Amino acid sequence: MSLSVRTISTADHLAFLTSLPSASFLQTPAWAAVKSEWRGESIGWFDGGDIVGAGLVLYRKLPKVAKYLAYLPEGPSIDFASAAAGPGGLAAWLDPMVKHLTGRGAFGVRMGPPVVLRRWDAATVKKAVADPALRTLGDAPAAATDPRAIAVTSELHRLGWREQVGEGGFTAGQPKYNFWLPLVDADGAPRSEEAVLRGMNQLWRRNIKKADKAGVEVTLGGADDIAAFHTIYAETAERDHFTPRPLAYFQTMWDALNGEDPDRMRLYLARHEGDLVAATTMVRVGQHAWYSYGASTTAKREVRGSNAIQWRMIRDALAAGCTVYDMRGITDTLDPEDSHVGLIQFKVGTGGEAVEYAGEWDLPINRLLYLAFQQYMKRR
Structure with missing residues (x-):
């Protein structure tokens, strides 16, 4: 098999993604419109005239020079494990990609192979948090390790790729550790509510049960409700000490994702006696649903709007035929004094599993x- 890589249309990119069980929403063509400070390009891998892989590339320009970092967040959408084990290994797939991106002015390439190395079940994570001898998730025994995924990282090292290691399991881009709630059993059969x-x-x-008894109502919102979501999102940011994204970001995200697929992104609103107490967004591509953003008010926390809204999203993901409800990033810390542990414990309560991506x-x-870009980003 001799592969080539070239630019493809949005329609061809979407058609390929539709043929897969799922792909990251960060690899959909619409995501380029959300990241307007980057230039986007859809690329395809061709075996003869057939598209056998696809990716969304985001180009970040260096100041004062027409050179770019080419970034494929949580991508590209290729079968990395099979590629690493196949004829020519990963080089047969990555070399033509690098050649194409170099021709487009890239001085470096960053990607996030969508492969899971290890998994920890909820009971293991809960026990690990309580064990003072364990400081990070990696110190705890994994419930499952995928040797094919490990082989991918070994092959990347051999080919000269450098893993980006960040504090707490977070890199400059996407989290290395996520929390999943499986919606199918070990045999792949759908789980019941x-x-x-x-x-x-x-x-x-x-x-x-408490939220239900208190009369919390969870409804779907529309574009006109994004401002209400953003109001309590900003309140959450101030309370939890993080920098909020502007309202325009969420409006662009809504228009771009739902312009590509009318049910790609949903907005959920939890109200108690008419008061908005929690709001979240969920994104779905094929059989994978992501809890992407969440917010809650300081007032009326006792009615448990956050639990009610999560339960509604989980049930909707089940009804849509999803195999995974993805609660997104967690840190790898197990230190009970670390404020991030509270987020892990909240997610562990769903009974799901922590997963480690290749990063x-x-x-x-x-x-x-490349070195100049690294220094520039550090200064920013």
Whole structure:
């Protein structure tokens, strides 16, 4: 098999993604419109005249020079494990990509292979948090390790790619550790709502019942409700000490994702006696649903709007035929004194599993410009 890589149309890119069980929403053509400070390009891998892989490339320009970092967040959408084990290994797939991107002015390439190395079930994570001898998730015994995924990272090292290691499991781009709630059993059969609820811990089940008894109502919102979401999102940011994204970002995200697929992004609103107490967004591509952003008010926390809204999203993901409800990033810290542990414990209560991705990897093409870009980003 001799592969080539070239620019493809949005329609061809979407058609290929539709043929897959799922792909990251960060690899959909619409994501380029969300990241307007980057220039976007859809690329395809061709075996003869057939598209056998695709990717969304975001180009970030260096100041004062027409050279770019080419970034494929949580991509590209190729079968990395099979590629690494196949004829020519990963080089047969990555070399033509690098050649294409170099021709487009890239001084370096960054990608996030969508492969999972290890998994930890909820019971293991809960026990690990309580064990003072364990400081990070990697110190705890994994419930499962994928040797094919490990082989991918070994091959990337051999080919000169550099893993980007960040504090707490977060790199410059996407998190290395996520929390998944599987919506299918070990045999791939869909789980029932009752089975998912039974898998949650006692606190989660009690809080879902408490919200229902208090009369919390969860509804779907539209474009006109994004401003209300953003108001309590900004309140959450101030309370939890993070920098919020502007309202325009969410409006652009809504228009871009739902312009590509009318049910790609949903907005959920939880109200108690008419007061908005929590709001979230969910994104779905094929059989994978992501809880992407969440917010809650300081007032009326006792009615448990956050649990109610999560339960509604989980049930909707089940109804849509999803295999995974992805609660997105967690840190790898197990230190009970670390504020991030509270987020892990909240997600662990669903009875899901922590997963470790391969992380993000860089390939410097022009080493001098790559070093200059790293210094520029540090200053920013």
